[in-house]
Amino acid sequence: MGGYDGDAFRTAYDEVMARWPDDRQVLRVPTEFGTTYVNACGPRDAPPLLLLPGGGGATSASWYAQAALLASAHRVYAADLFGAPGRSEAAPGRPPRTAADLDSWLDALLDGLDELDGRTGLDGRARLDGPEGLRGPDGGDGTGGAHPISLGGHSYGGWIALRYALHAPARVRRLFLLDPTQCFAGYRPAYLLRALPMLVRPTRRRVRAFLEWETGGAGLDPGALRLQEAAAGFPAPRPVTGPRPDARALRALDVPVLLAVAARSRTHDARAVAARAEEALRDVETVVVADVSHHALPPAASPALDRRLSDFLAVSG
Template structure:
């Protein structure tokens, strides 16, 4: 199966009509999978590194009953977005790209939900552009409040230096600790590792002062079995630096079993936290 076939196969499992959008700016073309009522409150979903936007299949369809959902393929990662223009090299470049995406969608203010690297993009964007963010949900965020564990870095390093399907699937199987990860999710991630893409922008963790001053009270999902970082330390840091945050522990989750394997808990947490309707645009 090709990468494009695997992408379409997972996208077909959204179980709602999906509109595939192409937005062009100075960075290239950004691919967005949209669903839900056109006049619903807007929500942007950002995937983790190497995951691509179809991985939200178990979350997007259920949010689409209330919200207009936009799942974005990152311009600096595998997927259907193509970086044919200016290359994003800094967090500021990524924020400019994301602002362009929102402008292209005709959205002034939006709720963000990001996983892993996508959570880091969402958080740093909320810090840089607070007026454009209505709500913020971080799904097992990396390099936001805490750094990655050394054993995880060492295990992931070969797949970062010389990406391959085998290396990608190996680290996902290791980190998910025998949990029943969806075979199509695993296959798409493995094939994505071998797709040409622009190198991802290196993360820079926000300062404590920036986290204390965060305007959006985030909803933070913590994977208690994560091998990527210390879950207890993450929760403590969130509660200490952003006391307005809501922390939701996912006792059985690992970093890479999210978001699909624990979609019930993620969706329930989002709907509870966002019970008061988000403003429509």
């Protein structure tokens, strides 16, 4: 097939977002790096939860299977990343380029979400509208109140979330990592080798072939697969990468963590990831999710895991 088709991507994105709760709203939060597109649902006065997607063709839409349950007790925010497919718009010449930039982006995003939903004084930095909300005006540096938020991420989003918890632990109440990459173990060489053709020249066919290989064809949601295929060739800045977190920093982290790893992941050795996390972190619960692979998540997460996550987030303190 040909190159990137923006209309096809937006159609596939909207089809998956139609599976989110009916109260879903769009927030557009300006930051120095550009405007972050956030899908939100749940009561505005409920405890906040921010979810980050994996890299590649993943978007905030990927959390549709968990959104309703989590929104029953939380104000759920799911953000599209810069440097990845989605509807966030990077500022010309100023996308995040370093891991420190990602930390600064999340600082500003959390400030904007606090202001938007009344946890600090609303100053016009961010704006809320309906499902196709309008972009809010640019504002200041984001010095709003540091209200703690629960934070979760899948794959690459887990790496970003863990880095942020190490950067600003006072802002993170609880941390959920869903088969995170480059946090506690590296990639399998065979995984990188298999991904190389798709990374060098992404096409719909190569995306599908890679995902079917990693998942064995099991657990791949058709709508989510269409969205991943439609994202092939998406014009985005190069994603930020970096080293795994330092062992000493991990040991010092005083934030409760729920780590769920995919037993059938071809991305990395899931049990090694869990074992190393248990060695490194002071306060961690680990779950090995049976019969699921890395790229089938989050949609293929079991109801039992979704309930475990809901219970974990509900714990006070």
